[in-house]
Amino acid sequence: MADKRIEPEEMARVDYHPPLRDWMDPSVEFTRGSYCYAAPLKNQEALNLPNPRQWNPQDLDWKLPSNFKRIILNGMKERLNKYRSWKLYLDICVRCGACSDKCHYFIGSGDPKNMPVMRAELLRSVYRRYFTVGGRLWGKLAGARDLDERVIKEWYYYFYQCSECRRCSVYCPYGIDTCEITMMGRELLNLVGCTTEWVVGPASNSFRTGNHVGIPPHAMKQSLESAQDDIKSITGIDIEIPINKKGAEILFITPSADFFASPAWFTLMGYLMLFHEIGLDYTFSTYASEGGNFGLFHSAELAKSLNAKIYAEAERLKVKWVLGGECGHMWRVIHQYMDTFNGPPSFLEEPASPVTGTKFENARSTKMVHICEFTADLIHSGKLKLEPRRNDKWKVTYHDSCNPARAMGLFQEPRYIINNTCNQFYEMPENTIREHTFCCGSGAGLGPDENIEVRLRGGYPRANAVKYVQDKHGVNLLACICAIDKASFPPLLEYWAPGVETAGVHELLGNALVMKGEKQRAIDLRGDPLMVNTSKEGGQRGV
């Protein structure tokens, strides 16, 4: 955002008329609030990234390697041979425009190069120029343009204004997936040393310490212990939290934001209470203490490297299978990449719930189950005693996080949990949920503070739908199952829909869960007084 605050009314006045300037002109302006800082040298070196250097996107000279053109073109050639998706999607777009109004960054900014079709054209134009006959012969007339430093800058600007949410891919008649375009675009930028701190920093932390925030093992333990204390003070129950426990049945992996950041912290408490209540034989790992994978926002290679820890740790700890917490892109990696990257996990068993005996046949090869699948099964089997009235202060809506939605198809499970733990649940308009869901605007490594204008603009469509149910039904809580959501929605909703808070689905579960031997609860997981509507008396009391 520029130096002064832009008011929401002003930001909502989006001009959708494209500029007269020729789209082939690659000049972009790196204004404050609209770009991510470059990765500092030490983090580039920690991950052995190519062409490391200290630089800044606002610099006139990006100090690109002198042979950057060759590097990029060779990189393109290599990827054309490695990814059918990419090759095909560079070739078959007819520019029908079905995607043109689907990107949340376009809806929030009106910048025509945030139309998915144009985001891809930034790459296609270079592809045509150097890899197709028509482009070589006819040049600009055939939609081809030369690769120069300005094009690199333009790529950096727009490939870090795509959150890889894949919404556009839903509407494309050929299923062209802009995520594939952006992923390759970012990999090419990496080759010439253009990476962002908010991706490379967490990734290098995760590489060394096991998690994005760089929490060392003892600090992680302390953090879990303070969750233990909080749970004790709320429920009066002492719970155990196993860490690096060999021979446990289940390894539990969750995004590291759950260990310290609010409101993800309350979700963590929900998990811990649930696991205690059902007597789950599980363990946390400090080495694999991150479910999220910022490597995915960088390159397939780095994603694989970070992801490898999950199976490695499952093998070392001799667990039977892996359970995963609430996270968005983590589940894209686990559902669509992990087994391919680092499988097959022959040392694991087919996952089955130790409480209900249900076999999770949909995870029979990868052997990792989503916590919402796990909990929905528990509730459906009647294994949990729930008191939904304890969530009565919340009027809840549910945000389908992009990746669990469009990579997995995880639509019903979280809704089933919410419906069993809350009395007041209202869906946002159907054109904005499930497969049509909008990204929070901060996904895929776009979440740093310096990028705030892009985030607020990109989050506008989602927030606008939240505002709608807030106005219509008095909704005051947005439930979601993604750590980036939990970090990005509080400021986003503060801006666009003040009064709506954010929570993980398992926070709602933790509130509603009636635990054996618990004391009468006076406060909820947030430490706020627990209020329930008692229809007979019309009053409110603790339960």
Added chain:
Amino acid sequence: MKRAMTTLCPLAVVIGLFLLSLLTLVGRGADLIFAVIIPYLALALFFAGIIYRIVRWSQSPVPFNIPTVTGQERSLPWIKDDKIESPADNMAVAWRMLLEILLFRSLFRNKQLQQVDENRLVYGGSRWLWLGGLAFHWSLLIILVRHLRFFTEPVFQPSLWISSIDGILQLALPALFITDFIILIAVSYLLVRRLASARIRYITFAADYLALFLILAVAISGILMRSIFKIDLVAVKELAISMIAFRPAVPAGIGLPFYVHLLLVCTLIAYFPFSKMMHAAGIFLSPTRNLKNDSRMIRHINPWNKPVRVHTYAEYEDEFRQPMIKSGIPVERNNAAQEQ
């Protein structure tokens, strides 16, 4: 200026083709070029080009299982999964692809941004593009099938059936085909929307206009040839059959309108494999549509999967052993503690 070039250059190409076909008026030598050599070349380019493109695409592997899932996954037995939108087996994928290819399922799903006022974003189902696209493609298919009667002797029966259904509205003689009208209206719509909307105009390149102009010119020349500038259909069929048999013979007096039509068609099909029109083949290979949402059930293999640098547990423990021991976290090698 640049913007005008985007539309004018493709228009010039089509006009140029028309002028070029006037050369057939010169004499029999030109007949041979336009009736035999160019069509053979165009067909060769068409088939070889398509095969080349498909082979090239197929040579690149599909390293990851990346379907775009648009419905409930198959998970717990009591949750009803969406068999087509989240296909978990081959049959379901086949249905998903069929719906996509025959009925343009994804375009049907379109939710267009309709800003009601400054504070409210509304997305409405918008089916015009779907309808226009579907009308155009289906008309084109029916017209192609109708044309088979020129290439088959005895005539391919379905071609006749379709012709008779298509010609059911015989308002004038010769039979006026419904699809002729539909394709004109549909292609005109597809063209006008590109010119009328600033946003769509922004994403339209010369290649997009070229394809539309060519198709429009083919359709118009074909219709005019049937209704106004009559040509010798028997001669045309003679030529077609002789071409199919690879014993080309050009009957005299086929007429200029036919050559105009033929040259436009030849240009279109020769251009086809090198243009965006290859989406027709590409859709079959699209990984977000033709893969199953079964990646946790069955391991997808990446042929170029190779080992990467991993920070191992041993390296990790070496760095953090002391604090781990101090805070009571189990470790693999506790010799550091023994030393103390």
